[in-house]
Amino acid sequence: xxxxxxxxxxxxxxxxxxxxxxxxxxxxxxxxxxxxxxxxxxxxxxxxxxxxxxxxxxxxxxxxxxxxxxxxxxxxxxxxxxxxxxxxxxxxxxxxxxxxxxxxxxxxxxxxxxxxxxxxxxxxxxxxxxxxxxxxxxxxxxxxxxxxxxxxxxxxxxxxxxxxxxxxxxxxxxxxxxxxxxxxxxxxxxxxxxxxxxxxxxxxxxxxxxxxxxxxxxxxxxxxxxxxxxxxxxxxxxxxxxxxxxxxxxxxxxxxxxxxxxxxxxxxxxxxxxxxxxxxxxxxxxxxxxx
Amino acid sequence: xxxxxxxxxxxxxxxxxxxxxxxxxxxxxxxxxxxxxxxxxxxxxxxxxxxxxxxxxxxxxxxxxxxxxxxxxxxxxxxxxxxxxxxxxxxxxxxxxxxxxxxxxxxxxxxxxxxxxxxxxxxxxxxxxxxxxxxxxxxxxxxxxxxxxxxxxxxxxxxxxxxxxxxxxxxxxxxxxxxxxxxxxxxxxxxxxxxxxxxxxxxxxxxxxxxxxxxxxxxxxxxxxxxxxxxxxxxxxxxxxxxxxxxxxxxxxxxxxxxxxxxxxxxxxxxxxxxxxxxxxxxxxxxxxxxxxxxxxxxxxxxxxxxxxxxxxxxxxxxxxxxxxxxxxxxxxxxxxxxxxxxxxxxxxxxxxxxxxxxxxxxxxxxxxxxxxxxxxxxxxxxxxxxxxxxxxxxxxxxxxxxxxxxxxxxxxxxxxxxxxxxxxxxxxxxxxxxxxxxxxxxxxxxxxxxxxxxxxxxxxxxxxxxxxxxxxxxxxxxxxxxxxxxxxxxxxxxxxxxxxxxxxxxxxxxxxxxxxxxxxxxxxxxxxxxxxxxxxxxx
Numbered sequence: 041x042x043x044x045x046x047x048x049x050x051x052x053x054x055x056x057x058x059x060x061x062x063x064x065x066x067x068x069x070x071x072x073x074x075x076x077x078x079x080x081x082x083x084x085x086x087x088x089x090x091x092x093x094x095x096x097x098x099x100x101x102x103x104x105x106x107x108x109x110x111x112x113x114x115x116x117x118x119x120x121x122x123x124x125x126x127x128x129x130x131x132x133x134x135x136x137x138x139x140x141x142x143x144x145x146x147x148x149x150x151x152x153x154x155x156x157x158x159x160x161x162x163x164x165x166x167x168x169x170x171x172x173x174x175x176x177x178x179x180x181x182x183x184x185x186x187x188x189x190x191x192x193x194x195x196x197x198x199x200x201x202x203x204x205x206x207x208x209x210x211x212x213x214x215x216x217x218x219x220x221x222x223x224x225x226x227x228x229x230x231x232x233x234x235x236x237x238x239x240x241x242x243x244x245x246x247x248x249x250x251x252x253x254x255x256x257x258x259x260x261x262x263x264x265x266x267x268x269x270x271x272x273x274x275x276x277x278x279x280x281x282x283x284x285x286x287x288x289x290x291x292x293x294x295x296x297x298x299x300x301x302x303x304x305x306x307x308x309x310x311x312x313x314x315x316x317x318x319x320x321x322x323x324x325x326x327x328x329x330x331x
Numbered sequence: 332x333x334x335x336x337x338x339x340x341x342x343x344x345x346x347x348x349x350x351x352x353x354x355x356x357x358x359x360x361x362x363x364x365x366x367x368x369x370x371x372x373x374x375x376x377x378x379x380x381x382x383x384x385x386x387x388x389x390x391x392x393x394x395x396x397x398x399x400x401x402x403x404x405x406x407x408x409x410x411x412x413x414x415x416x417x418x419x420x421x422x423x424x425x426x427x428x429x430x431x432x433x434x435x436x437x438x439x440x441x442x443x444x445x446x447x448x449x450x451x452x453x454x455x456x457x458x459x460x461x462x463x464x465x466x467x468x469x470x471x472x473x474x475x476x477x478x479x480x481x482x483x484x485x486x487x488x489x490x491x492x493x494x495x496x497x498x499x500x501x502x503x504x505x506x507x508x509x510x511x512x513x514x515x516x517x518x519x520x521x522x523x524x525x526x527x528x529x530x531x532x533x534x535x536x537x538x539x540x541x542x543x544x545x546x547x548x549x550x551x552x553x554x555x556x557x558x559x560x561x562x563x564x565x566x567x568x569x570x571x572x573x574x575x576x577x578x579x580x581x582x583x584x585x586x587x588x589x590x591x592x593x594x595x596x597x598x599x600x601x602x603x604x605x606x607x608x609x610x611x612x613x614x615x616x617x618x619x620x621x622x623x624x625x626x627x628x629x630x631x632x633x634x635x636x637x638x639x640x641x642x643x644x645x646x647x648x649x650x651x652x653x654x655x656x657x658x659x660x661x662x663x664x665x666x667x668x669x670x671x672x673x674x675x676x677x678x679x680x681x682x683x684x685x686x687x688x689x690x691x692x693x694x695x696x697x698x699x700x701x702x703x704x705x706x707x708x709x710x711x712x713x714x715x716x717x718x719x720x721x722x723x724x725x726x727x728x729x730x731x732x733x734x735x736x737x738x739x740x741x742x743x744x745x746x747x748x749x750x751x752x753x754x755x756x757x758x759x760x761x762x763x764x765x766x767x768x769x770x771x772x773x774x775x776x777x778x779x780x781x782x783x784x785x786x787x788x789x790x791x792x793x794x795x796x797x798x799x800x801x802x803x804x805x806x807x808x809x810x811x812x813x814x815x816x817x818x819x820x821x822x823x824x825x826x827x828x829x830x831x832x833x834x835x836x837x838x839x840x841x842x843x844x845x846x847x848x849x850x851x852x853x854x855x856x857x858x859x860x861x862x863x864x865x866x867x868x869x870x871x
Contacts, residue, residue, distance in 0.1 A: 216706035219666050220765070224720035224772060225693040234719075238710040 067311025142201025150209025249312030442481030549861025613672035647823030
């Protein structure tokens with residue numbers, strides 16, 4: 041049965057869900073719009089974002105250049121549309137890589153108690169290094185490239201996921217169903233995958249959304265400082281960095297990409313918040329139930 | 332009628348948020364007079380707590396009274412403003428809850444918490460007057476050494492002492508009505524008896540009316556003047572306690588009274604001398620292991636415990652909280668490693684066996700836990716949960732799933748359960764599933780750690796019956812851990828009584844009940860609620 045012929049209850053339920061969690065709706069709509077912008081950039085009244093037109097420098101918005109042009113005469117709208125790809129890729133990549141690595145390390149720390157102390161001290165060590173400084177170091181060591189930026193932002197996020205995972209694992213480990221599985225002679229790997237993993241995923245996924253929004257912000261900051269994504273690639277941070285000298289003449293050079301960064305981060309965060317309410321009924325219940 | 336402290340008439344409470352207007356309580360009428368204890372009895376979901384919350388005006392959002400009247404000292408409470416209800420709570424009515432720890436602020440001394448009530452409600456009182464009142468209240472609720480105890484924090488007090496503090500707080504402003512919502516359910520039997528005595532004593536001395544919510548007819552027999560039996564939101568039967576207890580009019584009431592465990596002792600059965608499990612001098616000391624140091628804490632949780640378990644025998648381990656009975660069970664099922672001693676399973680000593688070798692032996696000992704809500708993986712279908720144990724011990728998938736069908740039938744459930752998730756079952760059903768799961772690996776020994784304590788009395792009786800049945804059909808040996816002597820007396824062939832980590836007495840159930848040797852055992856027996864009533868019922 042295809043979605044189109046699916047029963048109307050499905051749509052009613054979805055609409056009801058959206059009404060109860062307006063944040064979910066807002067987050068999903070904004071993020072979907074960003075994804076469409078990124079994927080369909082070539083067909084959205086854009087030109088080559090790197091094409092330089094010396095005669096058309098710092099033009100105000102017009103029907104030809106929707107957002108005007110920058111100091112090299114490049115079309116700002118095209119640059120922003122293509123730039124959204126960088127932000128989304130960085131957000132998604134950092135979130136998923138740190139999620140997977142953090143989950144594995146966190147579960148090992150939580151289940152195999154002998155390794156716990158060592159793993160957590162190493163994580164504490166990594167956490168002690170400021171994210172931006174670490175990123176600067178990695179980028180200056182390996183040169184500016186999108187991959188380097190992603191690695192540089194992912195590294196300091198991993199300990200956060202590890203800590204969260206470990207703490208949830210410790211709670212779940214004490215649950216009677218895990219003890220029941222142990223007393224049934226369940227081997228440790230199966231215990232982790234069947235009994236522990238499904239019961240810790242919800243908070244970790246919520247954490248991943250916050251990681252994604254932080255990554256988008258950090259990427260923009262790094263690019264703005266000139267140590268992130270290579271300057272020839274249009275990213276929102278790079279656009280702002282290029283435009284900062286011309287703020288008085290052409291404020292849209294900073295305002296437009298800035299607004300988009302803010303909007304995306306806001307949408308991802310709100311999505312994360314409503315996901316938490318949705319996935320973690322305990323939290324919602326503790327608010328609603330006064331007993 | 333002005334001599335009624337509380338009069339509820341035709342009260343109905345409904346879920347207002349629901350479009351269907353589901354009624355959770357309907358047509359409830361009851362009254363509480365001065366110097367009277369009225370017990371509201373019912374199983375979970377009967378609406379007894381909702382009724383008491385309606386009186387206090389602390390219903391969960393989404394619930395609201397939709398009909399009837401609640402009069403406190405003649406004043407209508409339904410429709411009273413939130414401000415008026417706040418004025419009434421404290422000086423005119425007060426409530427105590429089941430779990431005294433969560434109801435107290437952990438960062439304030441208990442004395443300050445009592446004093447705070449006076450500071451809010453009697454702003455004119457001087458500090459020294461307040462101190463005097465706090466002290467006299469502490470004396471009133473019979474706290475030992477009241478001067479010092481009010482300077483302590485909640486975690487430094489025992490459960491019973493905390494409940495006394497709660498009662499002191501409730502009585503601080505001399506309310507006419509005290510609502511007690513299962514105030515002794517979380518307490519040990521001996522402590523329960525003291526609290527029940529205290530409440531009865533306070534009623535006599537102060538002339539307050541008490542609305543006492545409970546699920547236990549044993550407690551009713553101890554304390555009630557009048558009884559209101561509730562089921563599924565309605566009053567089933569009400570009347571003077573003696574009358575309802577002796578001549579219940581309704582079948583449901585009858586079944587609740589009969590379900591009070593301990594109404595009968597089992598007949599002594601002959602058990603072949605086929606020892607399955609031999610525990611010798613088992614001890615467990617919890618150590619706090621740090622990264623660099625390992626030092627044991629002072630008191631051992633379990634000391635020199637020795638016992639035998641024979642095939643087809645149900646051995647009860649009874650004791651109050653902290654007696655080490657759970658530690659003993661967890662060591663025997665090797666969820667914990669004992670510090671010293673031997674656990675002989677046939678010819679193998681599993682006491683300090685390494686986990687990898689132990690896995691083979693785990694098959695023989697299976698555990699059923701206390702809380703059926705937490706002992707099933709919420710994200711695993713029942714069918715998957717049931718085949719897991721069998722598959723871990725090398726049984727094929729097909730064979731294992733055939734077997735899970737048989738197991739479900741064995742515990743009295745049908746195949747449709749296989750594809751469902753744990754949350755779709757009631758507590759009693761879940762406990763049956765847990766038992767089925769434990770049986771999947773064909774164990775010789777079943778460790779039931781407070782396996783019926785979280786269940787309603789009628790469900791409790793069913794699960795006990797199931798365990799008895801499994802014992803005789805499969806020749807299982809069952810280690811039955813419980814704090815409830817009455818349940819143990821009903822089910823077990825032999826009993827082991829534990830106190831502060833040691834076994835104080837063990838023997839055949841009948842002997843132990845009729846001729847307890849140790850004073851502690853005698854105290855435990857005497858404290859079991861409803862004992863006199865049951866004794867009278869037996870002779871009648």
